[in-house]
Amino acid sequence: MTDQPAGSRLVALCDVAEVTEDTPAQVDHDGEVYAVFAHDGAYYVTQDLCTHGPGNLSEGYVEGCEVECPFHQGKFNFITGAPTAPPCTDALRVWAVTVQDGKICIDPAQA
Amino acid sequence: MTSRPMMPGVVVIGAGQAGGRAIEALRGHGFQGPITLIGSEPHLPYERPALSKEMLLDTASETIAWVRPADWYAAENVRLLLGATATSIDRDARAVSLNNGTVVFYDTLILATGASPRALPVPGGDHPRCHTIRTLEDSRSLRTHFVPGARIVVVGAGFIGLEAAAAATSHGCAVTVLEAGSRVMARGVPPRISSLYAALHRSHGVELHFGVGITAITGPENAPVVECADGTSIPADAIVVGIGVVPEDGLAVACGLAVDGGIVVDEHGRTTDPAIYAAGDVTRHYNPLFGLSLRLESWQNAQNQAIAIARNIAGQNIVYAEVPWFWSDQYGVNMQITGLPTPGATTIERGDIDGFNGLLLEMTGNRLVCAIGLNATRDLRFAKQIISLGVDVDPAKLADPGVKLADLLRELKSR
Numbered sequence: 001m002t003d004q005p006a007g008s009r010l011v012a013l014c015d016v017a018e019v020t021e022d023t024p025a026q027v028d029h030d031g032e033v034y035a036v037f038a039h040d041g042a043y044y045v046t047q048d049l050c051t052h053g054p055g056n057l058s059e060g061y062v063e064g065c066e067v068e069c070p071f072h073q074g075k076f077n078f079i080t081g082a083p084t085a086p087p088c089t090d091a092l093r094v095w096a097v098t099v100q101d102g103k104i105c106i107d108p109a110q111a
Numbered sequence: 112m113t114s115r116p117m118m119p120g121v122v123v124i125g126a127g128q129a130g131g132r133a134i135e136a137l138r139g140h141g142f143q144g145p146i147t148l149i150g151s152e153p154h155l156p157y158e159r160p161a162l163s164k165e166m167l168l169d170t171a172s173e174t175i176a177w178v179r180p181a182d183w184y185a186a187e188n189v190r191l192l193l194g195a196t197a198t199s200i201d202r203d204a205r206a207v208s209l210n211n212g213t214v215v216f217y218d219t220l221i222l223a224t225g226a227s228p229r230a231l232p233v234p235g236g237d238h239p240r241c242h243t244i245r246t247l248e249d250s251r252s253l254r255t256h257f258v259p260g261a262r263i264v265v266v267g268a269g270f271i272g273l274e275a276a277a278a279a280t281s282h283g284c285a286v287t288v289l290e291a292g293s294r295v296m297a298r299g300v301p302p303r304i305s306s307l308y309a310a311l312h313r314s315h316g317v318e319l320h321f322g323v324g325i326t327a328i329t330g331p332e333n334a335p336v337v338e339c340a341d342g343t344s345i346p347a348d349a350i351v352v353g354i355g356v357v358p359e360d361g362l363a364v365a366c367g368l369a370v371d372g373g374i375v376v377d378e379h380g381r382t383t384d385p386a387i388y389a390a391g392d393v394t395r396h397y398n399p400l401f402g403l404s405l406r407l408e409s410w411q412n413a414q415n416q417a418i419a420i421a422r423n424i425a426g427q428n429i430v431y432a433e434v435p436w437f438w439s440d441q442y443g444v445n446m447q448i449t450g451l452p453t454p455g456a457t458t459i460e461r462g463d464i465d466g467f468n469g470l471l472l473e474m475t476g477n478r479l480v481c482a483i484g485l486n487a488t489r490d491l492r493f494a495k496q497i498i499s500l501g502v503d504v505d506p507a508k509l510a511d512p513g514v515k516l517a518d519l520l521r522e523l524k525s526r
Contacts, residue, residue, distance in 0.1 A: 022515070052176065053176060059489050060488075060489070061492040061493070070488030070489060070491075070492065071488075072410070073411070073436070086418065087176070087414065089179070
């Protein structure tokens with residue numbers, strides 16, 4: 001018995017202890033690579049691949065709720081997925097996070 | 112002669128990364144007047160780094176990063192004059208003449224003409240199998256030769272030449288690199304990194320020779336031969352020439368703007384004519400962070416200097432002052448360089464440099480002046496912040512992998 005809406009299928013990506021504000025985590029789950037961020041006591045999940053080029057956002061530089069891609073130093077708001085600095089123009093996919101038993105969980109189908 | 116319109120607006124000469132980003136930023140920062148883009152290539156602005164990397168590695172497909180898609184220019188009402196070359200600037204009339212007879216007037220002019228590869232200055236240097244890499248067509252044409260067994264001779268062991276060598280090797284070509292100097296990437300990295308990369312290329316089968324002078328390119332159209340000063344002749348299927356670039360500053364020279372190995376601009380991107388700005392590879396610009404005039408050949412500079420001048424034209428007051436940053440990809444190793452390579456600096460190693468996973472840090476006294484990261488993108492970014500702070504830092508902490516650079520940066524900022 002859970003409180004989840006019908007059809008929601010949560011999967012655990014990693015432990016909360018694996019993510020700090022400075023160091024996002026990269027998680028490969030079922031063919032999708034995610035970047036997991038921490039900010040102000042909450043957690044956020046985006047696609048790991050930058051929408052501009054082959055940069056991994058989990059390797060990026062975090063300032064506030066923005067992540068700077070290590071490849072070209074474009075930026076995204078990792079809460080909304082919106083691009084915030086060139087050269088990035090296309091938004092990231094983001095997933096709503098649920099923390100259960102110290103694990104960061106998402107429903108992969110609900111990007 | 113066409114007459115001058117009431118408000119001719121901004122004209123950009125050069126449809127590369129700098130020109131494209133300038134236009135994007137003009138519209139993004141509220142400039143609503145007319146914008147005209149003049150470019151010699153038939154293409155809309157695109158990013159050039161892939162031309163010596165992805166385009167040569169994956170010869171079956173094209174990964175072109177357009178600054179903006181075609182419909183964006185239409186939606187933003189940007190007049191495109193592509194496939195046309197500006198031939199002169201009349202500063203009194205504030206008009207640009209094109210090679211097709213068109214005259215374009217401006218209120219404000221942006222010169223974003225970039226830099227062009229230097230041709231091999233020897234007899235036969237214009238052999239049809241001599242390739243430089245600047246345009247999409249250059250890259251498309253070169254890669255047709257990247258087939259198994261092809262003999263590729265690379266002249267110049269700089270970043271472009273080595274990226275081409277790495278790509279050619281991945282296609283099974285027999286690659287020879289000829290360098291006039293004594294080590295690879297000598298302008299950009301210290302000897303420690305040069306040695307490492309020389310060994311990396313040799314381990315992939317590249318023949319690498321130093322101190323080689325080239326006297327001529329001979330041979331028929333489809334079978335060039337590289338003639339060396341020591342009498343050696345090296346037959347090739349294609350020759351890649353990567354011996355540096357020259358700024359495309361001829362228009363600026365001809366109309367009397369200050370030029371000193373690049374168009375001279377101040378920290379706002381202004382030339383010596385207040386109606387003319389310049390951005391990107393073509394500029395020699397004053398960087399207040401270092402108190403130096405710099406000419407940079409980099410993607411970052413092309414983008415961010417262009418954005419800064421666009422904002423100034425749109426009415427803001429932006430000083431362009433950034434720590435230079437650059438990258439190169441060879442054999443899956445991502446190298447990033449930030450700061451100013453400083454000959455004679457003391458160096459610190461953080462992580463496993465021999466294993467291509469760490470930082471090489473250059474110090475002048477207790478100041479971090481340059482960092483080179485090998486597959487170490489995040490640490491490199493913290494190093495860039497530390498360089499831009501311009502404060503003393505304890506070398507022992509930089510060298511200690513147990514000290515997180517994020518923490519060190521926080522400590523330095525809070526001082």
